[in-house]
Amino acid sequence: MPIMPFTKSKRPLKIAVIIKRFITTGGAERYAYEITKRIAKEHEVHVFAHKWDYDASDIKFHRLANPINKPSWIKQWVFSRKCGDILKKDNFDIVHTHEKIVNFDVMTIHSPCFKSGVFKSKKNALGIIKLLTTFFNPRKLGWLLLENRQFKSGKNKIFIAVSNNVKEDVMLSYGTEDSRFHIAYPGVGLNMELLNVCKQEKVNLRKSYGISSEDTVFLFVGSEFKRKGLDVLLRAIAGLKDEKVKLLVAGDGGGRLREYEALVGKMGISQKVTFLGLVKEVERLYGISDALVLPTISDPSPLVPLEAMWCGVPVVMSAPKYCGASEHIRNDEALILKDPHDSATLSQLLRRLLDPHFRGEMSLKGRELAMGITWDKTTQETLLAYEHALRFKAYPRET
Numbered sequence: 001m002p003i004m005p006f007t008k009s010k011r012p013l014k015i016a017v018i019i020k021r022f023i024t025t026g027g028a029e030r031y032a033y034e035i036t037k038r039i040a041k042e043h044e045v046h047v048f049a050h051k052w053d054y055d056a057s058d059i060k061f062h063r064l065a066n067p068i069n070k071p072s073w074i075k076q077w078v079f080s081r082k083c084g085d086i087l088k089k090d091n092f093d094i095v096h097t098h099e100k101i102v103n104f105d106v107m108t109i110h111s112p113c114f115k116s117g118v119f120k121s122k123k124n125a126l127g128i129i130k131l132l133t134t135f136f137n138p139r140k141l142g143w144l145l146l147e148n149r150q151f152k153s154g155k156n157k158i159f160i161a162v163s164n165n166v167k168e169d170v171m172l173s174y175g176t177e178d179s180r181f182h183i184a185y186p187g188v189g190l191n192m193e194l195l196n197v198c199k200q201e202k203v204n205l206r207k208s209y210g211i212s213s214e215d216t217v218f219l220f221v222g223s224e225f226k227r228k229g230l231d232v233l234l235r236a237i238a239g240l241k242d243e244k245v246k247l248l249v250a251g252d253g254g255g256r257l258r259e260y261e262a263l264v265g266k267m268g269i270s271q272k273v274t275f276l277g278l279v280k281e282v283e284r285l286y287g288i289s290d291a292l293v294l295p296t297i298s299d300p301s302p303l304v305p306l307e308a309m310w311c312g313v314p315v316v317m318s319a320p321k322y323c324g325a326s327e328h329i330r331n332d333e334a335l336i337l338k339d340p341h342d343s344a345t346l347s348q349l350l351r352r353l354l355d356p357h358f359r360g361e362m363s364l365k366g367r368e369l370a371m372g373i374t375w376d377k378t379t380q381e382t383l384l385a386y387e388h389a390l391r392f393k394a395y396p397r398e399t
Helices: 027-039 072-088 114-118 125-136 138-152 164-174 192-200 202-208 230-238 257-267 304-310 324-328 343-352 356-370 375-394
Strands: 014-018 044-049 059-063 094-097 106-109 158-161 181-183 216-221 245-250 273-277 291-294 315-318 335-337
Touching (some): 014 027, 027 044, 027 106, 044 072, 094 375, 106 375, 158 164, 164 324, 181 375, 192 202, 216 230, 230 257, 257 273, 291 343, 304 324, 304 356, 315 343, 335 343
Parallel strands (some): 014 094, 044 059, 094 106, 106 158, 158 181, 291 315, 315 335
């Protein structure tokens, strides 16, 4: 029997949201924060978390203890079990998780599967040996078992993927039916007032970072330097030997900041690169930058490229295979790097952005695209997933 069309709930739903940190920094955290705030305007929302920085009364918070620090896979299993025990005590219409747990109605998937990373093609002997050792590695087996129960147990679970890239990865890894998926891309929304102030004070702000009026400023935002492609970007910057360029790097590097500072010194580009550490108000950087560059090796659906485009900043990013945000690009709204390991091609793309006229054209195209990608749309797709899950719960035989 075919599944009946979704119908909007006529009553407020009682919803449990699972997210370890309900905060505005971090991709998954920011995503959960933005849509949960919007859902709480019409529904009764309970957030189960370790930490939160939201003090409005429209959301009820429940603190989850975090007694175990390591190993991570055991910690996650304990977290999943605790969530299951707590949720059994209350009657929620929808249990929506952004974390890896077993019992839920709707799961937002923010990253590719652990399984796909373990079992991806191994082309050399060392790779094959690493694959075989998986079966003797408690950590890998623990994560694989947890993930298997997420996707294979329970026929009524509904999944929200943050990009088509993520959806295809799960379908390939676990054979999950296409009909159980929704795609809800991250939205865009920043402090426009702060951005405008920064643009007005652009000259003084750039001087504070040692940037001259003749410099073209490239911006990199991301804490995981290696995965986000900072290595290849530094090589590309080194390839612009005689050009007046500056690279601003925002992020702490996951504890590898000093290592990268030393690398920049060895490459002889210390005068071109400034490390800023963690930056909370990223609008300040968009306001003084000429282009954003994110040659990420693996990023399901990063917020930064679309935020930059929304602010009128031209963007270079990796192809959809590596960067989910590229799935939005249809009419050259951004420059796409087909291979994020190719520093020579990246240097060529950066040279194109030295032209102010070209940057102006890209700015208009990118901003027009990004203005249509909103958190409200993300929330609406999430509510459709809730309706889908409610339909499955009401008519289990039709699934």
